[in-house]
Amino acid sequence: MTALISILVLIFIFVAIWQMVKIFDLTQTGKSTENNQIANDNDNKVNGYLMIGFLIFIYAITIVCIAKYGDLPLLSNSASEHGPSVDRLMIISLLVIFFVQTVTQFLLHYFAFKYRGQKGRKALFFADNNKLEAIWTIIPVIVLAGLIIQGLFTWTSIMNVDEEADPMVVELYAQQFNWKARYAGADNALGKANVRLIDLDKANILGVDESDPNAQDDVIVTELHLPVGKPVLFKMRSQDVLHSAYMPHFRAQMNCVPGMITQFSFTPTKTTAEMREVPEIKDKVANINKIRTENSKELIANGEEALEPYEFDYLLLCNKICGTSHYNMQMKIIVETQEEFDAWMKEQKQFKNSLNL
Amino acid sequence: MSAHVEAHAHDDHGHHHKETFITKYIFSQDHKMIAKQYLITGLIMGIIGVVMSLMMRMQIAWPGEPNAFLQTFLGKWAPDGVMSADIYLALVTIHGTIMVFFVLTAGLSGTFSNLLIPLQIGARDMASGFLNMVSYWLFFVSCVIMVASFFVEAGPAAAGWTIYPPLSALPMAQGGSGLGMTLWLTSMAIFIASSALGSLNYVVTVLNLRTKGMSMTRLPLTIWTFFVTAIIGIVSFPVLLSAALLLIMDRSFGTSFFLSDIFIQGEVLHYQGGSPVLFEHLFWFLGHPEVYIVLLPALGITSEIIATNSRKPIFGYRAMIASVLAIAFLSTIVWGHHMFVSGMNPFLGSVFTFTTLLIAIPSAVKAFNYITTLWKGNLQLNPAMLFSIGLVSTFITGGLTGIILGDSALDINVHDTYFVVAHFHLVMGISALYGFFAGVYHWFPKMFGRMMNKNLGYVHFWITAVCAYGVFFPMHFIGMAGLPRRYYTNSAFPLFDDLSNVNVVITVFALVGGAFQIVFFYNFFSSIFYGKKAEQNPWKSNTLEWTTPVEHIHGNWPGAIPTVHRWAYDYSKPGHDDDFVPQDVPLKEGEEELQH
Ligand code: HEM
Ligand SMILES: [Cu+2]
């Protein structure tokens, strides 16, 4: 069956090519004697019009993409304090890009159409114009300077950890192919750790120094809970290869590097429950569930289980190639009120109690 | 007089040594033959690279669905026609490597630098024909090794074309990091040697063998870009080589340059004190210039083709040279923009943001100058010209999103997502590929003495152009929705379920676009044998290569090498009857050479 379809597709492609060549051939009205494979006035005309067609195609695909996929939860609805400044800069940059793209593509394709060659016409001998060149050197300089300055301010404020704000310290620990989080406990100081201290028999899976007083109240979990409105300072570690802790809803990302501790800090601003009620997120979830029900029908017909309905959750994804299951290295993030967080935390085992002795 | 004697010496030379099949076609030292060898090898590698990308696209669009195509090609890697996750990563890696290094570095530069440098500067051959031959054969060997790595039991290298350690360093981290990675590193080391020999040859030839009158400011822009590209290569490839050597030491001799504190598969490894970030610095010190090594020759080719087919001088010749030089310089100090979230000092991130956005300026100047060259021209829309205009279009589309990726604050959220895949495919992949195609259509008559069929060329261009946008434009949006690159499937995240439809659309565009490359290959190979015989100067071009006879001869010109009297862009110059004035035509009395 597949073979038959493949053959049909191939035949179809060849027919299509042949037809198109014929069409280009037919446009060579009368002049078939001058078959020297160099563009003549007719070719210039046909391809000139196609240039305009192509310009329309570029605009169309832009519009379709923006209309269908432009309403991105990643361009609005950020869930961290610094998020809106990133989004604002992103939108400004996208607008600049959109404007320049529209104008320059127009000029390029329109000129290709307008000045398509005709026998006997002579091109303008126009080799240089310092004024013009100065203009289009200076305009990008100004625009880029604006973007750079905005960008650098945003970047610096994101990357500078405000120690004054007394952030909650959380370690993100990456390994092929899962995530763990370690909370610092009441002292807000993580116990020392090194992979050389890993002792699987004792269930010391993160290599935390058992003799370090700071380590005793640390809490190790596989689901990341964060209290809303409280700054968090993540300390990233990896035990094997590079991973990257990517938390798109919070506009946050930092690589996890073996042998090194990296960090990233942000303040969550919306609880998971609040985010689930945001209209755009609701739309997105509804749409995804429609697709999932559709796919489930097929699965059921094949005697398999239906897909579970999707509910919105913040996620931590791995975003640095790390091996076979790189595509499925995730951890759920739950942002909740301080009370909910405290209640949850109380139920977790402290490091000193989690070891097999 | 002396030129005349020299020419005779060459003629004699040609008569005395009968060329055998082997010295003419295989171990040839003639730059025109070597150019063809590079071209054919590059095209074959291109087919392999494209087929790989189509397999990846099928996997992404229809994950888990049995696929006869995959089963046929991948055999044991796709049990029951479903590709395994490991082989997906291997395909990503080898596709990226082949496309960047083998097709668009060696294939593109190797073909056109070899063909055009001697012909356009007026030299009888490269400075060293022997080194040139060695360079090609090293390239060939590295291709063979890279392809052979697919037949390794545990699979080829699969750590991404960036081969970041520890993933690439530890066989237990990934199947492909065993023998597969060894072959990858060996292949690349040989490749770098080949590239170094080639580049040195290009630089020396351009500096020393220009014909009388061919001053640097009369050089066609093609030669300028090949020249600058070769210099960038000489500066940056050795750094990759040293990174590769250090990685080999870590892998095989237990050193710890890039590795530290690793616990994997239940055991602690002895490595201590190294840093993967150091590797990233070394890699991108080559890696970023590499994208310009890929791109600049394509821009040079385009400059030449757009001027010739617009029947107008290239606008702002000096500015074009200045911007190539600026890009070359800046390209060596922007590598950190690939590492904003690598854990390096955030202040460094600020510096690299600054230098990166600076590089946008010469790039913008180039784009504007191309557009102005079209303005009030008399455009001959040959296939080569269409591909050149297409290049400018994708260069703009892809380049603009660099403003986002180069901005560290924004990169946090789109780093390593499909936004990046969209960006670099358009600005580097597709643009350079268009430059490659443009060059082939334009210089085919010079290479093979025959013309390619223009109608097949038109079909090829328009389908490719539509499919290229269809594939890579929507990817920006997938990336902004947060889908990471190098994901075997997005079905592990319900969050991305609403992207499956776009992914199918993209794959259909990719399959159609890929299939239509058959048109090009058919046209190319059949025209070699059955194409219409070419005239000496079919595009009415000014540069010197069109003053050589159609039939290739050793030494390029039968008599003396022509002397150059003007720059390469006297198209439609007032005071001349023809709309072109070749470089070897002396200035008329009272005519002024454009000096600007
Ligand atoms: C036929 C058109 C092409 C298609 C359909 C295509 C498709 C793809 C796909 C699906 C990926 C993997 C994305 C991922 O999972 O992260 C990829 C990666 C890549 N492609 Fe292409 N590609 C094409 C042409 C090119 C060209 C011309 C270049 C030349 C520069 C290129 C260079 C790369 C590189 C460098 C990577 C990244 C490899 C990595 O992540 O290690 N591709 N391409
Ligand atoms: Cu990972």
Ligand SMILES: [Cu+2]
């Ligand atoms: Cu770069």
